């Protein structure tokens with residue numbers, strides 16, 4: 001069973017991901033956050049970006065989240081789960097989500113909107129490749145939902161001043 005959440009659920013969980021992105025920034029990392037939600041709407045895991053504090057070049061919120069999830073849950077269960085993220089997953093993270101078998105991705109801000117914020121900043125030379133294009137090359141019917149334009153300002157607020 002997938003796609004059982006409504007618009008208000010999506011917004012609630014995306015706001016949690018945005019809150020985690022703010023905590024990531026406060027902890028010295030780049031402002032990105034992600035949440036894993038189970039089939040019945042339980043928040044299972046929360047993860048902020050850790051690329052700076054852990055000196056981990058692949059320490060994006062989404063990638064670390066699905067690595068943690070795959071150590072705890074099996075693939076069948078993860079197919080019923082939803083990954084919420086403050087910003088659309090990059091090509092690397094979309095690949096990681098694909099391999100984890102998480103069945104649904106929901107994001108607030110698009111990669112294209114992120115590129116407008118980060119431009120050529122060395123900390124985030126954004127890969128300008130929509131996650132739907134990555135998913136389309138795979139063999140799984142992963143559901144992708146986003147962007148949520150009504151949340152753009154809340155995401156941008158957390159990024160304010162970071163990429164200057």
Ligand SMILES: Nc1ccnc(=O)[nH]1
Pocket residue numbers: 030032033049059060061062085087088089090124
């Ligand atoms: N969507 C994201 C872009 C960059 N870094 C992250 O952790 N997440």
